[in-house]
Amino acid sequence: MILELGSKGPIVKILQEGLAQRGFWPAGLGFTENYGPKTEQAVRDYQNAKGLVPDGEAGPKVFAALGINVEEYVAAPLHKYKDVIFEGSVFPDSPVRNDLKITLNKEMREEYLPTLDKAVVNQPRGFKLLMTIMAHKEGFYKKGPQHRESSRSYANNNPGNIGNTDSRANKKLVSLGQGILLQQNYILNIIEGKSTAYPMGKKKPIPPYYSPEIAKNQKTYGMDPYLPGYNFIFTGQLDQFVKIYSTGPRAGNGYLSMIRSYFKQNGLEITGASKIQDIIKMV
Numbered sequence: 001m002i003l004e005l006g007s008k009g010p011i012v013k014i015l016q017e018g019l020a021q022r023g024f025w026p027a028g029l030g031f032t033e034n035y036g037p038k039t040e041q042a043v044r045d046y047q048n049a050k051g052l053v054p055d056g057e058a059g060p061k062v063f064a065a066l067g068i069n070v071e072e073y074v075a076a077p078l079h080k081y082k083d084v085i086f087e088g089s090v091f092p093d094s095p096v097r098n099d100l101k102i103t104l105n106k107e108m109r110e111e112y113l114p115t116l117d118k119a120v121v122n123q124p125r126g127f128k129l130l131m132t133i134m135a136h137k138e139g140f141y142k143k144g145p146q147h148r149e150s151s152r153s154y155a156n157n158n159p160g161n162i163g164n165t166d167s168r169a170n171k172k173l174v175s176l177g178q179g180i181l182l183q184q185n186y187i188l189n190i191i192e193g194k195s196t197a198y199p200m201g202k203k204k205p206i207p208p209y210y211s212p213e214i215a216k217n218q219k220t221y222g223m224d225p226y227l228p229g230y231n232f233i234f235t236g237q238l239d240q241f242v243k244i245y246s247t248g249p250r251a252g253n254g255y256l257s258m259i260r261s262y263f264k265q266n267g268l269e270i271t272g273a274s275k276i277q278d279i280i281k282m283v
Helices: 010-021 037-050 060-066 106-119 125-138 176-191 212-216 238-245 254-265
Strands: 085-087 203-206 229-233
Touching: 010 037, 010 060, 037 060, 106 125, 106 176, 125 176, 125 254, 203 238, 238 254
Parallel strands: 085 229
Antiparallel strands: 203 229
16 A cells, blocks of 8 residues: 555554654644645655665555554555556546655665766767656665665666566676666667557557566555556557556656656756657757
8 A cells, every 4th residue: 555645544643653653744733534734744864764765655665664564454456457547648547746755765876877877878868868867766775774685777787677577587787887878778779669668659459457577566566456457549658658668657656756747856857748759859
């Protein structure tokens, strides 16, 4: 389960109480069943204190850190999106944000960014920003005090997790530089119409999907393994791109919100309808 701005229900109140017990709830403010801006800010403050991504969303890592067993309070999933197909590329059940605070971790700052600047030195800033936020979202980190083991993207020099599947098959590169070039060429192949997964100008039906990976790791993913499908003509839109690129964004707007927020944080405005062929040319 992932709670975000606009969520409602008893579990929101339990979250607020848990934050209050650890000193992260405004003094004198009561508890409600509404996940509003004050709840979001309290969660973001708690995430910062715990070294988590401060996106203001309460997911499995936040609940685990607070010692809240969500299963005690929430009934089994109702499989809301089982066999559901949305016409178009918009997921309607959560807001799309552009005001998340994005903080890159040490590995991203000290390893990824310097290598990116050397590997794709001639690419415009928009291209580099897109590659960077994708690597950040995919989880580029090494084993250390905050992580029991390195992420798949870090361990395989594959910051975009390109070719790494739900079945845990991994595509390993000999260097981070090669992994970044794989990211670059992956995007270029899409906009040049060379990718069969992204048929530019053609119909791209995404059928409803049951994810065994999510089902096996539901506490980690915090979402129902039954994901909705989509029907749209692929034109390069950002919201279309993320739904093909990753399975999770089919049942949420967190990935899209993170990309938009990172661009805005760097002075560039984009929307879900912005096309990646235009985004990568932004300077």
